[in-house]
Amino acid sequence: MKNKLIYILIIFLALFVSCSIFEGEDHRTTGKDHEQKEDNNINIGSIFDGDLKINRSVTKGKGKDQKSGKIDEVEIGHFQTPLLDKSEPRVHNIKLAAKKLDQYKVDPGDEFSFNRVVGKRTSEKGYEEAPIIILESGSPENSEALGGGICQLSSTLYNAVLKANLKVTERHPHSKKVSYVDEGQDATIDFNRYDLKFINTRDKPITLKIRVKEDTVSVFIYENRLRENE
Incomplete structure (x- = not known):
């Protein structure tokens, strides 16, 4: 047990x-x-x-x-005029002034002045004498002056500005019709007398781009828009 x-x-x-x-x-x-x-x-x-x-x-x-600051450039205005008078001094003057305008930026609300940006046309700056239109005794006459020809550039810019719907604050017509734009579409320039001015009325900066080719003068206006997130 x-x-x-x-x-x-x-x-x-x-x-x-x-x-x-x-x-x-x-x-x-x-x-x-x-x-x-x-x-x-x-x-x-x-x-x-x-x-x-x-x-x-x-x-x-x-x-x-x-x-x-990566941006997209969106074209808002463009105008082209035919380069009919291809005399060497005239084309040279247009190209010289175009270099001053090309890639020029205008911020929102700022006023652009053609004379201020391009500056006075002098021989020291490389400008040559070329045909212009002047008022002589109340009548338009053909003459020559330093910087002759750049009114075609200012007139082309004027029409591009209109296409972009920007506010033109100063513009003067020639005393007689010019060959490269229709009547009423020109903008004459004379330093200290006649200017072409406009205001960037958009809410973004704009950039001018100028192209002078063998047969044409072109002005493009681009709005600089911030690139959207992809």
Whole structure:
């Protein structure tokens, strides 16, 4: 009887120890699972954070495009006149003045002055004598003067300005019809006397671009628009 009780006690103790071992393993496994879940959560969180940072950096990248001043130039006005009189001094004068106007920017609200931008036409600046129209005793006469021919450039610009719907604040016609534009579409220039002026009435800067080719004089007016996010 005594031996039987000892045997039962041994079995009971063995069962108790086994249960404790399994329970410990269960706890350790659960602990590992919990740690793994925490690790997974951290990793997932890191991945999403990384994704968000990448998205933010992409957004910032687009922002940098804007801040760096990347723009699209949109044409708002263009006019072209035929270069009928191709005498060398005349074409030379037109090209010389065109260099002053080409790529010239006018900010919103600013007034453009042809004479101010181009400057006085002098021999020191390279201008040559070429045909002009003057009023002599109340009658228009053909003559020659330094910078002759650039009225074709100012007239071409005048019409491009009208196409762009900008506000013209000063403009003077020739005393007789010219050959390169219809009557009423010309704009004569004479330093300290006659000027061509206009105001950039748009809410964005504009840029002038001038092209003098073998047979034509062209003026393009572009509005500088901030590039939209793509």
